[in-house]
Amino acid sequence: MKFKNYPMVSRVVFGRGSFNQLEEILATKRNGINAPFIYYVDDVFKGNHWLTSRIKLSYKDKIIYVPTSKEPSTDQIDKLVEDLILEYSELPSGIIGIGGGIVLDISKAVSLMLTNKGESKDYQGWDLIKQPSLYHVGIPTLSGTGAEVSRTTILTGPVRKLGINSDYTPFDQVILDPELTKDVPKDQWFFTGMDCYIHCIESLTGTYLNAFSQSYGEKALELCKEIFLEDTLSREESQDKLMMASWHGGMSIAYSQVGVAHAMSYGLGYLLGIKHGVGNCIVFDHLEEYYPEGVAIFKQMKAKHNIQIPQGICTNLDEDQFDKMIDVALSLEPLWENAIGKNWKTIITRQKLLDLYKKM
């Protein structure tokens, strides 16, 4: 048996207000006046001076606002990379992502593609990246996806939705400032938090689990339950703890895998552009057969926070469309093997997935 040599985030700052330390952290990383820092910032912060006034631009540094209505695509990454290469005479000193999982994944992907030739679609998969990435910093403003700590960056490509999984993907620096999550709308807070909850359930019940991933997954799950089921936490404590749940949840995947909800959610994302957090919730709501206890608690959380999960999104799909979603879902073999075991192909049939998708 071969064990993964897991690359960790190099440095982490944690604390309310720690975002103010960004300038100092970057000061030693500048490669010259023609090598800018590029800030990808979730466009929800456009005009938000509380945040943007704390980003200090020098020389050719630039803020690029990123719309987050859609999950990142390989075309989008290639375009962002090309824009930087055309605009600047030198490679950037670093890429800083400030936002949720979409912005963090874009930042990771751009920092990889600036030093690896060709198109990003050719790197979707495992360990296809050969060159170290540019220095890149992740600053989550949403908590749950675990994108701040993971070795993947999930992209929708021409053929499939799949991450660029590599040793160079993790951030060189993460700043965990829970205060940055203070204005997240309730639905988004719930869906993103459930991304963490669901990947903990998938990891902890999976066949790939070991004591490393179990310890991280159990802690993240415990934090999720405290945040989403109990009434004991202040608003600030809840923000702090959800940021840690996301971090530990991301680490819990190091030696494990996600499962059925993620596989099927990738199908929804690919075909319908359904975003990852809400997609996971749409799917997970119907997975009692695979995760009975996890789904029961999920339904409690949903009821407690009065969250409406979108219904009927597959009502008007035709057979080809269902086929496409099923193809995408089934292509994620490690997820199915983790969820069901080595014999998963005898258990997970196309009909079974079709029946599930039709309920959504």
Added chain:
Amino acid sequence: MKFKNYPMVSRVVFGRGSFNQLEEILATKRNGINAPFIYYVDDVFKGNHWLTSRIKLSYKDKIIYVPTSKEPSTDQIDKLVEDLILEYSELPSGIIGIGGGIVLDISKAVSLMLTNKGESKDYQGWDLIKQPSLYHVGIPTLSGTGAEVSRTTILTGPVRKLGINSDYTPFDQVILDPELTKDVPKDQWFFTGMDCYIHCIESLTGTYLNAFSQSYGEKALELCKEIFLEDTLSREESQDKLMMASWHGGMSIAYSQVGVAHAMSYGLGYLLGIKHGVGNCIVFDHLEEYYPEGVAIFKQMKAKHNIQIPQGICTNLDEDQFDKMIDVALSLEPLWENAIGKNWKTIITRQKLLDLYKKM
């Protein structure tokens, strides 16, 4: 408020048997035939072919067995560094520590002192190291100290027992193979495990605590309770989980601190050479006033495993000796501030520490 920018271990492998991957991991790190890998190995493994036959020596690579009857000293580090400089024409390609906290701390200190001029005693403290260390790998064969993940290396110097705390101290690579802990004698297993337990109690009840350290500390504490109080785990599961408890316990110190037991145990270590794990137990057994719940559970664990804590070690000390221990303990100001608060000097008197030491 300024938050620490915490340096993490760069890479980690976890798994039973993962020690076999060491050769492959080192293969890309060799700087030439005159730049050896130096293996510091706990001398308990001398003649243990199960372990040593898996260390593949090439060119000028060397195994140096390290006696672990005493905690590491600054003199010892300086001597080990000098030996390497005299013996080889080039700096080593890397330092690999295989053992408990003593061997791991020696490996970290040597890798720092090979690239930083002068004597190691001059670097005891916080952030005095200016040059990156040599590539260094930590492979724990005991679980509890957290030395595999921390940014310190504790040394007994001419003036005090204090760590070299720096951003370059953490290992570049850690291999967590719980199988390596299979032959640890019971007393040592207990004392080292209690090192983890005690620093979790100190961290979780401290005034420095935040959500980052709390989440790691709570998980480590939970694992310690499962291992030392319950009867539900197999031998292998218990080894796996103690290795993770140590890892998370070490991380829980990132944004917090240890407390009374560690401060006083450093005094015992400095004057009497009492080893860290057992020293913590000797002290903690008398700290009901500061950690009532933690000490009660500690006494349960001690009884369950029928462990005898050494008694009467301070019986024959004279006043000067007590004074010296109290000086060492009181010099560790961040530990007292964490344990008691900013006003700790009004609460912790020399008489109070004298009375406590006299009970031990």
